[in-house]
Amino acid sequence: MDETRIILLVERAQAGDRNAFGELVAHFEPTVFAIVMRRLRNRSEAVEVAQDVFIQAMRKIDQLREPVRFAGWLRQIAVRMSINRAVRRPHEAVSDPEVFGGVTGHEEAPLERAIESERAANLRDGIAKLKELDRQTLIAFYFEGQSLQEMSDAFESPVGTIKRRLHTARNRLKAELGELLPA
Numbered sequence: 265m266d267e268t269r270i271i272l273l274v275e276r277a278q279a280g281d282r283n284a285f286g287e288l289v290a291h292f293e294p295t296v297f298a299i300v301m302r303r304l305r306n307r308s309e310a311v312e313v314a315q316d317v318f319i320q321a322m323r324k325i326d327q328l329r330e331p332v333r334f335a336g337w338l339r340q341i342a343v344r345m346s347i348n349r350a351v352r353r354p355h356e357a358v359s360d361p362e363v364f365g366g367v368t369g370h371e372e373a374p375l376e377r378a379i380e381s382e383r384a385a386n387l388r389d390g391i392a393k394l395k396e397l398d399r400q401t402l403i404a405f406y407f408e409g410q411s412l413q414e415m416s417d418a419f420e421s422p423v424g425t426i427k428r429r430l431h432t433a434r435n436r437l438k439a440e441l442g443e444l445l446p447a
Contacts, residue, residue, distance in 0.1 A: 265291050267332065274331035277322075285325070289318050292335070296342045302408055303346035313349050317342045336418050343408065390440040398433035405430055 270291070276284035296317050301310040320341055328337055391399055404410045404418065416423045 270334060271331045274325070274328065274334045278326050278328070278331070285322055288334070292338055293318075295335075296338065299339060299342040299408065300346045303343070303350055309349060309353070313345055314342070317345050320345065333420075336420065339418055343403070347403075386441060390437050393440050394433065394436055397429065398436050401426070401429045401433045402437065 270288070273284045273288050277288060293314065297310060297314045300313045300317065301307065304310050304313065317338070321338055324341075328334060391402060394402070401415070401419075404415050405412075410418065412423045412426050415426045419426060419429075421429075
């Protein structure tokens with residue numbers, strides 16, 4: 265679907281045309297599902313959150329001032345809702361390997377698990393302290409696995425700018441984490 269058609273459909277959807285919004289859903293559903301699936305790694309949860317993304321978009325579409333930015337706006341909703349679901353979902357139950365009978369492999373010592381958990385918490389805290397653009401850039405690249413080109417499209421910036429933002433954001437995160445990082 266070309267950009268002109270998308271803009272027309274967004275404008276019609278903003279005017280209350282549900283069929284136009286349905287066409288937008290049909291076109292963007294694979295993209296939204298992929299974004300959500302990459303974050304949640306659970307198909308049934310991803311289907312549910314993807315549906316919620318479109319419900320949220322339908323409710324808020326009149327707040328979108330520039331129809332040309334619909335795709336990026338929709339991606340942002342998908343990312344935010346995925347993160348919210350990932351943070352709020354209950355922790356998975358952990359069982360001893362004996363329960364599964366014959367599961368082999370390296371078992372992490374309790375100290376290693378505690379250190380890894382502490383590192384993850386420090387990283388989350390460090391990312392939370394960053395400015396919004398730095399945080400979005402790092403999350404898009406490292407947690408969502410977006411390529412530089414995908415990020416360029418989403419942020420509507422040249423690839424060179426995205427590379428610079430990543431470099432700057434990494435340095436700022438390093439400064440936030442300070443002595444917690446190994447030398």
